[in-house]
Amino acid sequence: MKDQIDELTLLLLYLTSFTDDYGLGKDQRSWKGYPFKSLNELNENKYIIGSKRAKSVHLTEDGIKQAQGLMKKYNIVDDK
Template identity: 75%
Template sequence: MKDQIDELTLMLLYLTSFKDDYGLGEAQRSWKGYPFESLNELSENKLIVDSRRSKSVYLTDEGIEEAKRLMKKYHINGQ
């Protein structure tokens, strides 16, 4: 069940994400109002970049691609 929660958390992060210009380019960000256990796991798997001091996370290119793959798996239309 934990794997499914992590998958759904990644999809929600992607679906609620926004583009942010941080000065050197754009990044996909999302607010981190999700279980910290899942956020920690996604960060360890290099799907997001998390900062303890920030209220948001950055989705990595791998995280964006994985979220898109999961959306197809679960038959979800989105961004």
């Protein structure tokens, strides 16, 4: 069940993400209002990056690709 929670947490991070233009480029970010255990696991797997003090995280390229694969797995249409 833990793996499914981590998958769904990543999927929710992706679906609620926004593009942040910080001057040197654009970044995909999401607010981190999810269980810290799952966020820590996603960080260890290099799907997200963020400090423990920040209120948001950055989705990595691998994280975005994984989330897009999960959308197909769970039959969710991307309307972004």
